[in-house]
Amino acid sequence: MTGKDEVAGGARAQPRRQLRGQQRIELILHAAAAVFARDGYDSATTNAIAAEAGISPGSLYQFFKNKGDIAHALADHYAAQLTALRGEVFTIDSVFDASLPDLVDAVLGPLVAFNLAHPGFKAIFARTDMPVGLREAVAPIQVSIHQSVAQLLGLVLSDRQPDEVARVATVAIQLVRGMVPLITDATGTERDALTAELRSVLLGYLRQQLT
Amino acid sequence: MTGKDEVAGGARAQPRRQLRGQQRIELILHAAAAVFARDGYDSATTNAIAAEAGISPGSLYQFFKNKGDIAHALADHYAAQLTALRGEVFTIDSVFDASLPDLVDAVLGPLVAFNLAHPGFKAIFARTDMPVGLREAVAPIQVSIHQSVAQLLGLVLSDRQPDEVARVATVAIQLVRGMVPLITDATGTERDALTAELRSVLLGYLRQQLT
Amino acid sequence: MTGKDEVAGGARAQPRRQLRGQQRIELILHAAAAVFARDGYDSATTNAIAAEAGISPGSLYQFFKNKGDIAHALADHYAAQLTALRGEVFTIDSVFDASLPDLVDAVLGPLVAFNLAHPGFKAIFARTDMPVGLREAVAPIQVSIHQSVAQLLGLVLSDRQPDEVARVATVAIQLVRGMVPLITDATGTERDALTAELRSVLLGYLRQQLT
Amino acid sequence: MTGKDEVAGGARAQPRRQLRGQQRIELILHAAAAVFARDGYDSATTNAIAAEAGISPGSLYQFFKNKGDIAHALADHYAAQLTALRGEVFTIDSVFDASLPDLVDAVLGPLVAFNLAHPGFKAIFARTDMPVGLREAVAPIQVSIHQSVAQLLGLVLSDRQPDEVARVATVAIQLVRGMVPLITDATGTERDALTAELRSVLLGYLRQQLT
DNA sequence: CATGAATGAGGGTTCATTCAT
DNA sequence: GATGAATGAACCCTCATTCAT
Incomplete structure (x- = not known):
């Protein structure tokens, strides 16, 4: 049990971190959606997505490989x-x-x-x-x-x-x-x-x- | 006698040349079509098209800008x-x-x-x-x-x-x-x-x- | 204590970053000057400048378009x-x-x-x-x-x-x-x-x- | 004696050819001068010189290496x-x-x-x-x-x-x-x-x- | 010899990805 | 974890030079 999607489990361990991470992920996805929509998938650059999300390119790769x-x-x-x-x-x-x-x-x-x-x-x-x-x-x-x-x-x-x-x-x-x-x-x-x-x-x- | 452009011996400019050029263009277009179909337009590279056509990258640009x-x-x-x-x-x-x-x-x-x-x-x-x-x-x-x-x-x-x-x-x-x-x-x-x-x-x- | 930017501890943005950037720019300009002097402007290549500066070609374009x-x-x-x-x-x-x-x-x-x-x-x-x-x-x-x-x-x-x-x-x-x-x-x-x-x-x- | 710059020697051997060759050389030099003047030496292309001279690039290399x-x-x-x-x-x-x-x-x-x-x-x-x-x-x-x-x-x-x-x-x-x-x-x-x-x-x- | 299409190495530049800080 | 400078492979394209015709 990796403890990934426990349904009723309240906030344990590092709730803050996970929360921030989740927020971050959604922030990035939101930005990516905007950039994909604007430029198309091929023309979209990871740097543009990071910029749209207001984060650094490096952070992007913390969450997505x-x-x-x-x-x-x-x-x-x-x-x-x-x-x-x-x-x-x-x-x-x-x-x-x-x-x-x-x-x-x-x-x-x-x-x-x-x-x-x-x-x-x-x-x-x-x-x-x-x-x-x-x-x-x-x-x-x-x-x-x-x-x-x-x-x-x-x-x-x-x-x-x-x-x-x-x-x-x-x-x-x-x-x-x-x-x-x-x-x-x-x-x-x-x-x-x-x-x-x-x-x-x-x-x-x-x-x-x-x- | 190649039997190809011996119609009336008029003063047509460079039938051989133009013919080769036209053939070349069609060769390239054929190759481009294949590469576009295989890789998609965005991912297709001009070098890949040239390679597919069996010509050099530079030759592409003799016909297409x-x-x-x-x-x-x-x-x-x-x-x-x-x-x-x-x-x-x-x-x-x-x-x-x-x-x-x-x-x-x-x-x-x-x-x-x-x-x-x-x-x-x-x-x-x-x-x-x-x-x-x-x-x-x-x-x-x-x-x-x-x-x-x-x-x-x-x-x-x-x-x-x-x-x-x-x-x-x-x-x-x-x-x-x-x-x-x-x-x-x-x-x-x-x-x-x-x-x-x-x-x-x-x-x-x-x-x-x-x- | 590096003794360089300890003047009054104001809230200056990213002194380290900007400093490095400025150093980098001067490094590149120095290299460019050397290459221009050695090869002439036309023959100078951006890759040669990058090499002279000991950096990668891509880094040049972080500072110069x-x-x-x-x-x-x-x-x-x-x-x-x-x-x-x-x-x-x-x-x-x-x-x-x-x-x-x-x-x-x-x-x-x-x-x-x-x-x-x-x-x-x-x-x-x-x-x-x-x-x-x-x-x-x-x-x-x-x-x-x-x-x-x-x-x-x-x-x-x-x-x-x-x-x-x-x-x-x-x-x-x-x-x-x-x-x-x-x-x-x-x-x-x-x-x-x-x-x-x-x-x-x-x-x-x-x-x-x-x- | 290679017979290159004989001073008094009249037209011997292949006068026509040499003459045409000489004319061609001057044609090219004239064109080159024009292109160098217009574009500068570095930016001048051999193809542009040939075009200016109204000859083919290949001919250029017949006279100049x-x-x-x-x-x-x-x-x-x-x-x-x-x-x-x-x-x-x-x-x-x-x-x-x-x-x-x-x-x-x-x-x-x-x-x-x-x-x-x-x-x-x-x-x-x-x-x-x-x-x-x-x-x-x-x-x-x-x-x-x-x-x-x-x-x-x-x-x-x-x-x-x-x-x-x-x-x-x-x-x-x-x-x-x-x-x-x-x-x-x-x-x-x-x-x-x-x-x-x-x-x-x-x-x-x-x-x-x-x- | 003339031609001009063909070549291919190399140039400037971009961008997905990494890594020292 | 976050940063953003750094990387470098790879892209598009040019052009001096060659070579089959």
Whole structure:
């Protein structure tokens, strides 16, 4: 037992340190997200992230072993928040007998909102060609997201083979990944219109899966 | 008698030279496409492209003034081929009264084939966050593609406003951009299945635009 | 107790850091001067400067943004020292009613000594054709030197038009610029003899301006 | 006997070739002079010289083994013309009993005219810090020029030791070298004024040598 | 001999990462 | 732990020089 994620354990040992460290990590991740969003992952420099975080480059490497590791941690960070999102969707009363439009709306609304609130997210997730360091970092999270979506889709595609459901999940995710940058880059009514289109796309696609 | 440029013995400048130059350019573009596809645009180095082409770094710069210029030329190269593709689609007899499925098939088949044949294409086109040098290189082609698609969609969405057609075109392109990497990365039946899904996505989406 | 910055214990930011930085800058400038003197400005490489300074190439760029910037800083460095020299000359009691020979001696002695002590000086200043980066770097200092000399000459050529004084200053500077490399390249009695010749040149020239 | 500079030998063997070769060499030297004058020796590229000459880079190396060799040949070229100049000065009737001003004028006028007519001259001669390749190229000519000047000065400084005359020659040359760029860069009356100043400098200097 | 494409060593510069303080 | 100066490999690009045609 390494004592890493004890659930009920109060503050023991060096609470101050761990706390500061955790704060520091979040500070860095926040900065990294901002820089990734601003410059793109490849063009983002670790020095720029440190500067954005108001810390020294050396401190960055106290918590992360390299640039890819920052992306990895950031991916984990987002994964946790998405898991929370998933929890909310799944706790919707009607999820098990919801209509398809309701289901899509239930997922899409929070998802778009999430992307707008976290511009760093798409900077590391919504890419079609990932550099080596980044792919490894986000791969586990991709899987996790895929599982969530597949699970959700399993509810409405209950008569399909698991591999078929998996594929539909893959496709649905990819559609969203493709559209989200368009949506977040747009503003005002155009953004709303594009969001509506994405909804339409997903509905159109999934409806055909039901027949 | 090489039987190559013996047509009429006119006073054409340096056919041999220009020919070699053109061949060289295509050699480089081919190499660049391979390296972009393998490493991604950002990670691709000009030295790696030169090595892939079996030439020296300096030779690259006889034809291209920098890395972005190579991307630009490659984009033009693809644009020309896509224009040819478009020509074929538009010359289909039934294009003006084709059914939606036929139209989608007419476009999608060649498009997927094109992407499979040219793995470098998606490396420079199917990105959501482009570095500055790349964006400038591909922007004109993006516009050209969008126009072609919008023109095609205008045929089936003849009662819609131009800006709506434009948006549908944008969305359709983005859907394809998102799905293509998935398709080209897959193999065998999975690839076929994903291609079918993309077809389904587009059909589902466009059908809803018709109502 | 290092006995260096223990003056009053004020809240000065990072004296150690800044000190090291300042030392480093001077180390680099010293190395640059040596390399410029040895290889000439154009042939001098930033890597050679770094090697001469015993540091890594990257460290240069922590302090200077490019090669021209090093030349610029070196020019400023020399300018400051020349300003000090000028101060000494001007504080000579008899400057306002000095004889021409005394005045020339008062300037020339320190100037030659300065050039001997700083071989990098002539490498960036005593050139007739400057590359672009270098010209920009030294231009301000050229102007400053010219002003100083013109001011001094104005004392002995009080009845001449300003533009004439300016021209005499230009010529005098150019004569020194031309002769200094000769002097510094020579050794022993030959150097002394050449210095005496320069003195003779200036005296002969300026005397004619007085008549 | 290598048959290189046969004085009276008419055109034998391959007159056409040698002629063309000689023309080519002069073409290149002319171009090199222009490029050296425009860009400076260091920044001048052999490709730029070839382009200026309207020939291929490869042809350049048929006649010159490297960049320094071009400078060397150009220096020889100028040396020959200066020798002709010297011949004219020496054939002046009164050279042996001319007054100092007349002598200076006799030399300076043609010299300034020569520099104005051949802007490439100062680009390779009027430098205080020469890159390795250039120094070797111009050194022999420097010596030759020095000898001519010393010879001329020997006429007016007949009672001085040879080494003293040599030094005066060195200084006089250096004064001219320093001033010429100033003069050629200036235009109109300012150029005339600076030329007059140079005359004054030389006269002032040499007069003091006579006493 | 002329050509000009090809070469490749090397230059200036950047930046992920380390380490003395 | 924190710092930020230092590192140095590697990048893009240039250009003197060569060589197949």
